[in-house]
Amino acid sequence: MTEHTPLVEINDLAIKFGAHTAVKNVTMDIGRGRIMGLVGESGSGKSTIANAIIGLLPHAAQISNGSLRFDGRDLLSFTAQDWGKIRGKDIAYVSQDPMSALNPVLRIGEQMLDIQHLSDQSNTEKLANASAALEQVRMPQAQARLSMYPHELSGGQKQRVCIAMVIMARPKLLITDEATTALDATLEVEIVRLLKELQTDIGCTMLFVTHHLTVVEELCDDVTVMYQGDIKECGTVADVFSNPSDTYTRNLLSCDPSRIEEKCRRLPIMSNLGLKELADPETDRNRINNTSRPLLSVRHLDVTFRKPRSLIDILTGKPEQRVEAVKAASLDIAPGETVALIGESGSGKSTLARAVFRLVPSEKGEIDFDGTDLLSITNAEMRPFRNEMSLMMQDPIGSLSPRMRVGTSVIEPLIVSGKASGLNLRDEAIRLLELVGLSADFVDRYPHEMSGGQARRVGVARALALRPKMIIADEPTAGLDVSIQGEIFNLLAELRESMSLSILIITHNLHVVRHLADRIVIMYHGEIVETGTTENVIRAPKHAYTKVLLEANLHAKYGV
Amino acid sequence: MIAQGTNKQTRLTRVRNVIRKLCSTPLGLISVIVVTAFFVVGITADWIAPYDPIKLDIPAKLQGPTAAHWLGTDQVGRDVFSRLLVGTKIASYLAVTAVSIALTIGIFLGMIAAFTSRWVDWSMLLIFDTVRSFPIIMFALTVIALFGPSVNTIIGIVVISTFPSYARLVRTQVLSLRNAEYIEAQRAMGASLPRILMRHIFPNVIGPVMIVASMDIPLVIGVEAGLSFLGLGVRPPTPSWGTILNDGFSFIRNTPWIVVSAGLPLILTTVAFTTLGEKLRDILDPKLRR
Numbered sequence: 001m002t003e004h005t006p007l008v009e010i011n012d013l014a015i016k017f018g019a020h021t022a023v024k025n026v027t028m029d030i031g032r033g034r035i036m037g038l039v040g041e042s043g044s045g046k047s048t049i050a051n052a053i054i055g056l057l058p059h060a061a062q063i064s065n066g067s068l069r070f071d072g073r074d075l076l077s078f079t080a081q082d083w084g085k086i087r088g089k090d091i092a093y094v095s096q097d098p099m100s101a102l103n104p105v106l107r108i109g110e111q112m113l114d115i116q117h118l119s120d121q122s123n124t125e126k127l128a129n130a131s132a133a134l135e136q137v138r139m140p141q142a143q144a145r146l147s148m149y150p151h152e153l154s155g156g157q158k159q160r161v162c163i164a165m166v167i168m169a170r171p172k173l174l175i176t177d178e179a180t181t182a183l184d185a186t187l188e189v190e191i192v193r194l195l196k197e198l199q200t201d202i203g204c205t206m207l208f209v210t211h212h213l214t215v216v217e218e219l220c221d222d223v224t225v226m227y228q229g230d231i232k233e234c235g236t237v238a239d240v241f242s243n244p245s246d247t248y249t250r251n252l253l254s255c256d257p258s259r260i261e262e263k264c265r266r267l268p269i270m271s272n273l274g275l276k277e278l279a280d281p282e283t284d285r286n287r288i289n290n291t292s293r294p295l296l297s298v299r300h301l302d303v304t305f306r307k308p309r310s311l312i313d314i315l316t317g318k319p320e321q322r323v324e325a326v327k328a329a330s331l332d333i334a335p336g337e338t339v340a341l342i343g344e345s346g347s348g349k350s351t352l353a354r355a356v357f358r359l360v361p362s363e364k365g366e367i368d369f370d371g372t373d374l375l376s377i378t379n380a381e382m383r384p385f386r387n388e389m390s391l392m393m394q395d396p397i398g399s400l401s402p403r404m405r406v407g408t409s410v411i412e413p414l415i416v417s418g419k420a421s422g423l424n425l426r427d428e429a430i431r432l433l434e435l436v437g438l439s440a441d442f443v444d445r446y447p448h449e450m451s452g453g454q455a456r457r458v459g460v461a462r463a464l465a466l467r468p469k470m471i472i473a474d475e476p477t478a479g480l481d482v483s484i485q486g487e488i489f490n491l492l493a494e495l496r497e498s499m500s501l502s503i504l505i506i507t508h509n510l511h512v513v514r515h516l517a518d519r520i521v522i523m524y525h526g527e528i529v530e531t532g533t534t535e536n537v538i539r540a541p542k543h544a545y546t547k548v549l550l551e552a553n554l555h556a557k558y559g560v
Numbered sequence: 561m562i563a564q565g566t567n568k569q570t571r572l573t574r575v576r577n578v579i580r581k582l583c584s585t586p587l588g589l590i591s592v593i594v595v596t597a598f599f600v601v602g603i604t605a606d607w608i609a610p611y612d613p614i615k616l617d618i619p620a621k622l623q624g625p626t627a628a629h630w631l632g633t634d635q636v637g638r639d640v641f642s643r644l645l646v647g648t649k650i651a652s653y654l655a656v657t658a659v660s661i662a663l664t665i666g667i668f669l670g671m672i673a674a675f676t677s678r679w680v681d682w683s684m685l686l687i688f689d690t691v692r693s694f695p696i697i698m699f700a701l702t703v704i705a706l707f708g709p710s711v712n713t714i715i716g717i718v719v720i721s722t723f724p725s726y727a728r729l730v731r732t733q734v735l736s737l738r739n740a741e742y743i744e745a746q747r748a749m750g751a752s753l754p755r756i757l758m759r760h761i762f763p764n765v766i767g768p769v770m771i772v773a774s775m776d777i778p779l780v781i782g783v784e785a786g787l788s789f790l791g792l793g794v795r796p797p798t799p800s801w802g803t804i805l806n807d808g809f810s811f812i813r814n815t816p817w818i819v820v821s822a823g824l825p826l827i828l829t830t831v832a833f834t835t836l837g838e839k840l841r842d843i844l845d846p847k848l849r850r
Binding site: 387390394395400403416417 | 678740741744745746748749750751759760764
């Protein structure tokens with residue numbers, strides 16, 4: 001076809017799931033050689049469009065209107081055989097999770113050979129192609145990687161392999177669905193840079209589906225903003241980001257905490273943009289009670305995991321395999337203070353939290369909570385302390401018992417601690433849910449009947465049931481949309497003021513916590529490498545890793 | 561707990577929904593009808609049987625189906641239909657008792673194996689696998705040779721040979737749940753082990769186990785019929801599907817209806833229970849649920 005028509009032409013496309021319309025009469029073009037970013041909240045229909053272009057819509061989906069053309073050909077009239085000829089060759093797809101996209105029992109080289117099974121080249125030539133592709137994705141020691149298994153690579157390297165596999169066929173269109181979401185900030189930057197370089201190297205067109213605005217701004221030429229199945233705005237990145245014409249886009253941009261330079265006490269949210277309230281140093285100082293001793297004081301804590309030895313290992317005298325997850329970590333939290341513990345995945349930050357609750361055994365060190373060393377007391381003596389601190393797990397839905405109603409889950413801590421007698425439990429459940437801004441009818445819902453943000457609120461309600469002195473929140477905003485992130489943080493900020501809570505937030509997202517946290521603690525490979533007030537750490541990072549992290553996290557443009 | 565009333569109500573509607581879904585396909589409907597009939601007949605057999613199943617009537621022997629004897633008579637003139645009904649009683653009694661005993665032992669041991677030390681776990685697994693590696697018929701013959709044939713012996717054989725599979729299933733399920741975030745959240749709250757096991761793990765484990773159990777019922781019925789057919793199960797003159805088959809087998813050339821009338825329900829219930837189990841699995845599997 002001619003070089004002047006767009007590569008993908010979507011005209012008036014509507015996709016239905018039963019009675020629910022996921023995509024409403026969408027018209028969108030992707031120009032040749034352009035990188036198109038498709039942004040929107042979860043459930044906005046962006047993945048549905050990506051799946052429609054590669055013909056992988058679920059069976060329940062029904063295209064009720066419109067046309068979808070790729071390179072001048074009508075995709076809607078394609079048979080299974082037609083798709084077989086075009087998928088992987090002309091249109092390639094990189095999925096969200098590099099961990100599950102590769103076959104764990106095959107070497108990288110075998111998987112990259114396998115994907116070329118249609119070509120009649122010899123295996124040596126195919127292997128040469130594979131190693132060339134790995135070099136193209138800037139994989140260090142490409143040749144050696146071919147004989148490795150996926151588990152021997154890091155997450156970022158796995159995603160590189162996935163990208164190398166799809167670009168071997170020189171596709172005309174590369175679709176990536178949240179390809180950087182599962183990666184840490186530092187890795188995300190690497191992959192984004194790589195995609196950008198690839199685009200100039202092999203000149204393919206790209207559709208980049210994400211909910212992460214900063215990445216789009218960095219990587220894409222064009223951007224399409226979706227909301228509830230509708231396209232709200234479409235244009236070049238420069239135009240849309242500097243001068244959004246649509247209200248939704250404008251609101252979305254103003255809600256992104258990474259775009260708010262000043263430290264905020266309340267973050268603006270979609271439903272209430274006026275909520276933005278700047279942080280007041282005076283209030284913050286009053287909130288923190290620095291005069292008394294710290295509420296939680298962790299001193300030189302070591303947590304070591306041992307791999308159990310089998311009988312044969314013991315008989316042959318094979319040494320025990322040990323993994324030092326936390327090494328000599330020290331950390332203080334004052335009453336009323338909010339501390340952010342930041343590090344990449346695998347840095348031991350969640351393990352540290354679990355060790356405080358004695359969910360994992362500590363090797364040595366001290367965990368002093370309100371004057372008592374938690375490591376030197378028995379399990380029974382530990383029980384009252386479990387009422388004074390709460391742990392919010394990472395997965396909002398997965399941390400609620402799936403066969404239990406929300407109302408029952410929320411008051412579980414009361415029952416477990418034996419404080420339920422004399423209370424009307426249903427009323428108590430409603431009170432707690434209303435405290436976190438959920439209506440009373442949530443009492444009878446099941447965890448799977450809620451969205452991630454709602455389940456997260458339930459998690460907060462449960463953490464507050466016993467009026468604890470401290471909450472440890474493990475990735476409280478992971479997987480949530482920008483605006484919902486803000487809501488959860490505002491909720492925590494409100495609660496810490498009204499209940500004088502100490503909060504430890506574990507996260508890898510610097511953008512958001514810098515508004516909320518009084519102090520930042522950076523963890524790297526099991527060690528705490530830097531501690532300081534939020535302002536100091538962001539303005540003048542000392543440790544090399546902190547610098548890398550800041551560079552990856554905060555856009556240079558926003559002055560930090 | 562809170563809202564006991566509404567909880568019960570919705571649990572009832574959930575059961576009703578499952579039954580409605582079961583009955584929505586012809587195969588599901590048939591298996592529900594057959595299984596219900598199996599148990600109803602099993603319970604009421606003594607009242608609905610038209611004749612005494614062990615009363616001899618030599619002159620009327622080996623009659624074909626008539627209005628008086630719907631399924632004819634056997635070699636000593638006993639009414640085959642009545643014998644079949646009372647045989648159903650034995651079969652359903654065996655199925656329910658043996659499977660529920662095996663289930664209880666299996667769940668208990670499976671949870672212990674998953675939640676205690678590695679050494680206990682390993683030794684229990686060794687025992688489970690040893691028991692499972694026995695061929696069931698050889699095992700049955702040995703046990704019967706030692707203790708003599710009786711209904712209780714059959715129950716014992718079935719329990720011993722099936723509980724390891726429940727225990728293994730429960731153990732794997734518990735192991736995968738043990739590190740789930742909601743279980744860890746319970747531990748962080750300070751919930752006791754019995755509470756975690758009963759309130760949070762048991763409800764999530766019981767579903768798959770019940771499905772396996774419903775598929776195991778045909779096995780029990782088959783073992784009983786097989787052993788009785790060999791003369792090693794239920795003692796004559798007590799009727800059971802196996803003894804009826806055995807009786808009819810000698811006369812299969814001239815009077816095939818005796819074998820047919822015992823064989824057909826045997827096949828039908830076996831298929832019905834297996835289908836029911838499979839349908840239940842499809843309906844209850846949260847991954848297949850929309």
